[in-house]
Amino acid sequence: MRNISDIIEGYLKAIIEKEDNGTIEIKRSEVAEKFQCVPSQINYVINTRFTVERGYAVESKRGGGGYIRIYRVQSNSHKELIEHIIAGIQQGATNTMAEDIVFRLLEEEAITEREAGIILAAVDRTTLPYPLPDRDVMRARILQAIFMTLLYKEIE
Incomplete structure (x- = not known):
């Protein structure tokens, strides 16, 4: 059975599509109100399921007329997408970011x-037994090497 976060995520993604x-x-x-949950549950879903790594941008305006705007960020090509990802992990990548x-x-x-599956196995926290932030x-670095290989394969 799916939990409320999965249901809210599915609902928002369906609207975006x-x-x-x-x-x-x-x-x-x-x-x-629609899902009969607390507003912080909506925040949780947006903050964890609509991230840059997953291809979304979020902006919000607080106050009485406030809103949350969610954009689906589309890349023009796999090459552009991979280059963007490589640039985004220069300082490190958490397990969640990698996933x-x-x-x-x-x-x-x-x-x-x-x-x-191979990529996830290579960068899993159990595969990399180093303390944070070294891990x-x-x-x-492993992700960058893999993505550079994919990038060059894409160009061929």
């Missing part, structure tokens, strides 16, 4: 399910 421009504007309180990045590459069909730096 219906929009021609890939953008939605919501009121946190209205979505919370989100791989999920996005899989979703955009830049990698296969098999490649996704996140090592994970980013």
Whole structure:
């Protein structure tokens, strides 16, 4: 059985997909009321499921007429997407960031399910028995090497 966060995520993604421009504007309180949950649950879903690594940008305006705007960020090519990801992990990559990045590459069909499994196994916290922040730096270096290989393969 899916939990409330999965249901809210699915609902928001379905609305985004219906929009021609890939953008939605919501009121946190209205979505919370629809799902009979606290508004902080909506914040949690947006902060964890609609991240840059997953291909979304979020902006919000607080106050009485406030809103949360969620954009689906589309890249023009797999090459552009991979270059953007490499640039975004220069300082390190957490396990969650790595999972989100791989999920996005899989979703955009830049990698296969098999490649996704291999990448995740290579950068899992159990594979990298180093203390933080060394582990996140090592994970980013491994991801960069893998993505550079994918990038050059894409160019061929």
